[in-house]
Amino acid sequence: MNSNIFEKANQLIKNCTSAQLGVIDEAGYPSVSTISLIKPENLFEIYSSTGLCCNKAIRISKNSKASICICIEGNNITLVGDAKVLTDQESKSRFWLDWFIEHYEGGETDPNYVVIKFTTKRVSLWIDNESAEFTIDELLKVQSHCGALCDCCPYKESHGCPGCLALNGKPFWGECPVAICCINKGFKHCGECPDVPCEMLTEFSCGNHEHSDNPKGSRISVCKAWAGK
Numbered sequence: 001m002n003s004n005i006f007e008k009a010n011q012l013i014k015n016c017t018s019a020q021l022g023v024i025d026e027a028g029y030p031s032v033s034t035i036s037l038i039k040p041e042n043l044f045e046i047y048s049s050t051g052l053c054c055n056k057a058i059r060i061s062k063n064s065k066a067s068i069c070i071c072i073e074g075n076n077i078t079l080v081g082d083a084k085v086l087t088d089q090e091s092k093s094r095f096w097l098d099w100f101i102e103h104y105e106g107g108e109t110d111p112n113y114v115v116i117k118f119t120t121k122r123v124s125l126w127i128d129n130e131s132a133e134f135t136i137d138e139l140l141k142v143q144s145h146c147g148a149l150c151d152c153c154p155y156k157e158s159h160g161c162p163g164c165l166a167l168n169g170k171p172f173w174g175e176c177p178v179a180i181c182c183i184n185k186g187f188k189h190c191g192e193c194p195d196v197p198c199e200m201l202t203e204f205s206c207g208n209h210e211h212s213d214n215p216k217g218s219r220i221s222v223c224k225a226w227a228g229k
């Protein structure tokens with residue numbers, strides 16, 4: 001798992017309008033149905049809507065365990081986590097889409113209209129012929145100053161590298177200006193910096209070097225996730 005595949009997953013999700021949602025039915029079996037996604041932004045949280053009296057809402061209320069599968073152009077994203085039915089008006093208004101009127105005559109205040117919030121705990125990815133499995137807790141563990149996911153770096157074993165944070169800005173290839181800048185400013189990682197992404201981090205992440213991110217900006221996204229931004 002590296003920051004690139006995390007960002008690829010986020011980019012795929014952003015362009016996705018539907019997915020498969022699996023919930024647990026009354027007999028304890030998984031029950032899968034197609035859902036429309038509401039403004040998906042990343043793999044941490046997914047939103048959809050349903051009717052308050054529909055099977056999905058009833059089943060989620062009894063058992064929050066759920067899974068979402070997104071399949072796009074041969075790529076696959078499977079998320080495992082917990083679903084919740086949101087009935088508060090603030091959430092209903094925030095996630096209302098104009099075309100919902102076809103299903104809920106009363107509009108965003110229709111008592112039958114509710115929002116499903118899915119919170120991811122575990123992720124399985126197959127993207128561009130690369131696979132990755134990780135938990136959200138593992139992803140959110142700060143592993144570097146710049147947003148690189150050092151724990152899964154192939155150089156860790158081959159070069160006996162203890163990881164970015166233990167190196168105090170002096171990895172095996174020299175002195176890292178991003179790490180030094182972060183340390184000097186008293187930040188654990190760039191996500192804590194008000195200037196993120198500064199010119200230097202942008203060059204590291206989005207430049208055209210051998211070790212730049214692909215897609216560009218991957219480690220900036222990880223930094224922001226670490227900072228909860």
Ligand code: SF4
Binds near residue numbers: 147150169177178
């Ligand atoms: S580029 Fe610098 S800050 Fe990023 S992981 Fe490597 S040493 Fe750490």
Ligand code: SF4
Binds near residue numbers: 179191
């Ligand atoms: S975002 Fe840029 S300025 Fe801020 S700590 Fe990181 S490298 Fe330094």
